Amino acid sequence: MVLYSLTFYLFSSVAVLSALMVISAKNPVHSVLFLILSFVNASGLFVLLGAEFLAMILVVVYVGAVAVLFLFVVMMLDINFVKLREGFLQYLPFGALLGIVLVIELGILFLTDRSSNIYNNQTPLQPIVNEVENTKMIGQILYTEYFYLFQICGIILLVAMIGSITLTLRDKGGVKRQNIDSQNTVDASTAIEKKKVKIGEGI
Amino acid sequence: MTYDILITGLIIIAQILAVVVPVLISVAFLVYAERKVLALIQLRRGPNIVGPFGILQSFADALKLITKENIIPSGSNKIVFILAPIITMVLSLAGWAVIPFAPGWVVSDINVGIMYLFAVSSLGVYGIIMAGWASNSQYPFLGALRSAAQMVSYEVSIGFVIITVLLCVGSLNLSKIVLAQQTVWFAIPLLPMFVIFFISALAETNRLPFDLPEDESTLVAGFFTEYSSASFVLFFLGEYASMILMSSMTVILFLGGWLPPFDVYPLNVVPGVIWFTVKVIFILFLFIWVRGTFPRYRYDQLMRLGWKVFLPFSLFWVVATSGFLVYFDMLPN
Numbered sequence: 001m002v003l004y005s006l007t008f009y010l011f012s013s014v015a016v017l018s019a020l021m022v023i024s025a026k027n028p029v030h031s032v033l034f035l036i037l038s039f040v041n042a043s044g045l046f047v048l049l050g051a052e053f054l055a056m057i058l059v060v061v062y063v064g065a066v067a068v069l070f071l072f073v074v075m076m077l078d079i080n081f082v083k084l085r086e087g088f089l090q091y092l093p094f095g096a097l098l099g100i101v102l103v104i105e106l107g108i109l110f111l112t113d114r115s116s117n118i119y120n121n122q123t124p125l126q127p128i129v130n131e132v133e134n135t136k137m138i139g140q141i142l143y144t145e146y147f148y149l150f151q152i153c154g155i156i157l158l159v160a161m162i163g164s165i166t167l168t169l170r171d172k173g174g175v176k177r178q179n180i181d182s183q184n185t186v187d188a189s190t191a192i193e194k195k196k197v198k199i200g201e202g203i
Numbered sequence: 204m205t206y207d208i209l210i211t212g213l214i215i216i217a218q219i220l221a222v223v224v225p226v227l228i229s230v231a232f233l234v235y236a237e238r239k240v241l242a243l244i245q246l247r248r249g250p251n252i253v254g255p256f257g258i259l260q261s262f263a264d265a266l267k268l269i270t271k272e273n274i275i276p277s278g279s280n281k282i283v284f285i286l287a288p289i290i291t292m293v294l295s296l297a298g299w300a301v302i303p304f305a306p307g308w309v310v311s312d313i314n315v316g317i318m319y320l321f322a323v324s325s326l327g328v329y330g331i332i333m334a335g336w337a338s339n340s341q342y343p344f345l346g347a348l349r350s351a352a353q354m355v356s357y358e359v360s361i362g363f364v365i366i367t368v369l370l371c372v373g374s375l376n377l378s379k380i381v382l383a384q385q386t387v388w389f390a391i392p393l394l395p396m397f398v399i400f401f402i403s404a405l406a407e408t409n410r411l412p413f414d415l416p417e418d419e420s421t422l423v424a425g426f427f428t429e430y431s432s433a434s435f436v437l438f439f440l441g442e443y444a445s446m447i448l449m450s451s452m453t454v455i456l457f458l459g460g461w462l463p464p465f466d467v468y469p470l471n472v473v474p475g476v477i478w479f480t481v482k483v484i485f486i487l488f489l490f491i492w493v494r495g496t497f498p499r500y501r502y503d504q505l506m507r508l509g510w511k512v513f514l515p516f517s518l519f520w521v522v523a524t525s526g527f528l529v530y531f532d533m534l535p536n
Contacts, residue, residue, distance in 0.1 A: 056318035064325030133314045
């Protein structure tokens with residue numbers, strides 16, 4: 001049990017500290033790397049809660065794909081660090097407002113919801129072992145009770161995907177593309193042309 | 204109370220060592236085997252000086268590299284530069300925690316084993332991106348960009364292949380995936396997916412013909428151009444360890460893990476771990492054979508293969524498999 005509490009405090013403290021570093025690091029690439037560290041620690045917390053499927057999905061989707069693209073973009077952009085810092089005071093009130101709203105929401109959650117035993121915190125944190133794997137449980141509820149919502153999510157993602165493709169797809173003329181079918185169908189009769197060259201003239 | 208924790212901790216450490224040390228030793232022999240097989244393909248002798256048949260060549264190379272000076276470029280981002288090889292190495296070893304070598308021979312038999320392996324292999328790209336960016340040099344940066352795009356692309360088809368296998372198993376636990384292949388190995392009914400998985404594994408581990416991140420003929424040495432000495436060794440070890448990891452994943456998903464080919468007398472007395480090792484060595488031989496045979500893909504062809512060939516085909520196969528299972532009422536529960 002002590003081991004579980006220790007790992008909980010390790011994961012949560014590293015997650016909070018790296019979240020702080022995301023907004024305070026000078027270099028944007030370092031910010032993204034700290035964001036990834038924060039994601040990984042959050043997935044560690046999910047594992048401690050016994051939600052191993054969610055933990056793995058968090059790593060695969062957010063760390064393995066989304067954050068890679070983040071890092072990709074931040075690395076490629078030529079960002080002026082000094083200019084980026086100048087806006088700090090300007091955006092501070094807005095950011096602070098968002099933070100305060102979030103704190104109030106969390107406070108309301110803690111004050112009202114005492115029915116679930118996570119907030120009562122009587123039992124030490126430990127993995128909750130279920131008879132049914134929670135992957136199966138998520139599937140059973142997602143494809144029955146929340147089926148329509150699930151489909152709507154899929155359609156929203158599809159629309160977003162089509163939108164981003166149409167925004168970025170440009171057909172510039174003069175781009176050479178490999179046409180594999182036409183390459184494969186080439187034979188001597190289509191590729192070679194015989195010409196009679198007159199002496200002293202050339203083609 | 205504290206005594207118990209100590210004992211548990213010691214057992215965990217012993218288990219980790221029991222897996223990691225054989226993996227590292229097999230990496231050394233894999234490097235030797237690769238050089239020997241390539242030499243045979245190219246009608247050369249290969250390493251034959253250090254030890255009998257040159258079998259200690261990798262250890263000599265490792266010692267030579269480690270005793271060299273570790274150069275950190277002055278323009279580099281030092282912390283990230285040093286972290287990158289460490290992350291590559293750690294991630295290539297982390298996946299071994301869930302690999303079942305034989306019935307019950309597994310460090311952590313978690314419910315979502317295959318998802319864990321998928322997650323760890325998708326994290327492998329970070330070592331490369333960080334190395335490329337932190338080196339502050341053109342060739343590593345180009346290598347890092349190539350690898351980021353390449354690994355993200357091929358992960359998609361690997362994901363679909365895994366889904367197809369999971370549809371036939373009904374569990375994400377690796378031991379259950381192996382046990383579901385007692386009647387027939389998945390390589391037979393799902394042969395096209397086996398081929399796609401193997402090719403995607405080549406791309407995911409940056410092996411030839413998809414080794415564009417290091418592509419020595421255009422990018423010097425790709426993402427580890429600036430690395431020397433011990434940090435280079437870590438990249439090298441990481442690459443080969445993740446190669447063995449991907450081979451074990453292939454064996455577990457398609458070749459029946461520790462199961463013998465037929466459950467008959469002389470075959471089923473052989474311990475499971477030996478079957479597992481033999482199959483992994485077979486897949487690794489395929490890796491080396493492919494390296495010795497095929498020319499490197501051009502980058503646009505690589506992307507075309509990933510997105511326009513493998514993705515639609517594996518998506519179709521997921522739909523076809525699930526349709527088949529539902530129609531014939533063969534879905535596992």
